Amino acid sequence: MSRSAADSRRRRRWSPGGWPGWLSCLPGLLLALAFSASPLAGQSAGGPTASFELTRGTQHSLHRLQESWLQWVGGFYQDNPAKADEALRALQANARQVGMVKLVDFSLGAAALGLQSGREGKFERAEWALAAAETLDPLRPEIAFARAALARQRGSYLGVVSATGSGFVRLLRSTERTVFAANLVLWLLAVLLVAAALFVLVEVATKGSAVIADLHRVLARRMPSASASLGVVLMLLWPLALPSGPLWLLLYWSALLWGYGSQSERWATVVVWLLAGFAPWIAAVEQQRVALALSPPLRALANLSEGRLYGGLFADLQVLRAAIGSDPAVVELIGDVNRTLGQWDEARLIYRRVLESEPQNVAVLLNLGAYHFRKADFAVANDYFLRAARSVPPPAGAFYDLSLSYSETYQFEESRKALAQAKEIDPEQVDLWVRTPNSDRVLTFNGGLARREEIRRLLITAWAEAPSGGAAATRIVARWASPLGAGLAALLGVGLYLWRRKAGFGQPIPWLAWRSDPFARWLRAFFPALSQAELGEGGKAGLTLFAFALVAMLPLLFSIGIVVPVAGGLPAGPPWVLFVLGLLVYVALCVRSELGEGE
DSSP: OOHHHHHHHHTOOOBTTBSOGGGGOHHHHHHHHSOOIIIIITTTSSGGGTTSOOOHHHHHHHHHHHHHHHHHHHHHHTTOHHHHHHHHHHHHHHHHHTTOSEEHHHHHHHHHHHHHHHHTTOHHHHHHHHHHHHHHSTTOHHHHHHHHHHHHHHTOHHHHHHHHHHHHHHHHHSTTHHHHHHHHHHHHHHHHHHHHHHHHHHHHHHHHHHHHHHHHHHHHTTSOHHHHHHHHHHHHHGGGGSTTHHHHHHHHHHHHHGGGSOHHHHHHHHHHHHHHHHHHHHHHHHHHHHHHHTSHHHHHHHHHHTTEEOTTHHHHHHHHHHHHTTSHHHHHHHHHHHHHTTOHHHHHHHHHHHHHHOTTOHHHHHHHHHHHHHTTOHHHHHHHHHHHHTSSSOOHHHHHHHHHHHHHTTOHHHHHHHHHHHHHHOHHHHHHHHHSOOTTSSOOOOHHHHTHHHHHHHHHHHHHHSOOOHHHHHHHHHHHHHHHHHHHHHHHHHHHHHHHTTTOOOOOOOOSOOSSOHHHHHHHHHOTHHHHHHTTOHHHHHHHHHHHHHHHTGGGTTTSSOOOOOTTOOOSHHHHHHHHHHHHHHHHHHHHHHHHHHO
16 A cells, blocks of 8 residues: 555545445455555565565565455455454454554555445444454554544444444544544634634724724815715725735735724723734644654654554655654654564664664663573673663663563572562563563663653654745744734824824714614624624624534534544534534524623
């Protein structure tokens, strides 16, 4: 499976009728989800991953993964659970041979086949396919969302609610939670900006007549009435000639109206200016965080830390090496990957490079000692373990490995002493090591993964120092345009207020009847911000408009901002359910308030 294919599949959106239609096509499914010869077994055959060499043994293990997956698919379509279970156990065994415990793409493939069976009405087969997906990569949010889709197909709406809730809980605990949180932040920013725009429009509707009358009165002193009317139109609408004209027009009108409002309305307008100025900066920060989280290097780090194997892993690691591959933290990480895959000889060469720049790297010393322990070269292994043990503070793992190495050469007294020293340092951890089965016997450590934050900072620095083109300059200009425009609007509004307050401000024409007009009363009931603005209740009007925007934007909860990289996308039902419930509550509160006011 190519990296581009994997990435595009992860970013597909969820459709109300289930997962995308391509899942119903078995040949396409097998091509997209099976680890074909090009991506894993042939990582050194050319292309962007050519320099990440895999040994013949690792390539065979990866080929066996593919064969076991195809056997599972065969058992699935033959309705042979016994054959499928046998293939599933083989998949898990082969995954352990390459040092991985979770198989992302095969898990998603099993879930997709389960949904296909659900659409065919074969619910029992669908259930054990989803169980297989859970076994291959436990607690993935996509599996819970697939269960929700299957429950909907069966007509179990309680199951839909339960599985959907479980999916979102899993999402908040997954590696995609950063993107999901950023998506919610950007959606909330959109809600606030919509509420701010509505507030300005409501102010225009209730107080714009006073601005027009005052401006016409000033111009009519110097020119004919018709020319004054044309001048008013030009002076009030000229921002439309600018790029993004409607947005500049709203800022311009907020400045013109600032002196005509009450004190609470002026404070609400200040909040509008602050939002207009800082929202683009917040959005830019969130986009940067997401771009970093979704970058191939950090995606590889996140999946490696959880023992997940996916089709684009080695290509993503190559991007990391291309960016900061000479740094010891990255070199150590590549050594950890080789060791995890069982490529100990390659890992030893890489670890020795790390020691050249970091002679006291404890994790590397212990891993090199483990290499020589496996080779039964216990004297050299002891030398590495002792070098690690002399670190400050002394690590318990060094003495624990030393005790095992001494035991292999029948130095039982030294072995007991080393184990006792390990227990003095960290007794609970040593007891856990003793109880936990370990095929390597001695401990090995993923020191490169432990330096994830260091690698992250190095990536940020490297990308920040990279030459930027015209697009970056355009983004910088666009980012500064909003705070500059908001600042100018604030200066204009305060300046006009100070200039005009001695002469006084005109009174707006009350266009919304307060009593006896049924249409006006129902309009106030469903959109109370109009009457609140006429009364000068700026705070209430702002909160009412925020509530209205919040409810109105709920259907776009997962559509604005950044698409969360969850295979199949997020379910479309919850936002609409929240929209309906929120709309009912909003209307009920508004009507109750209006009826209570009329009593």
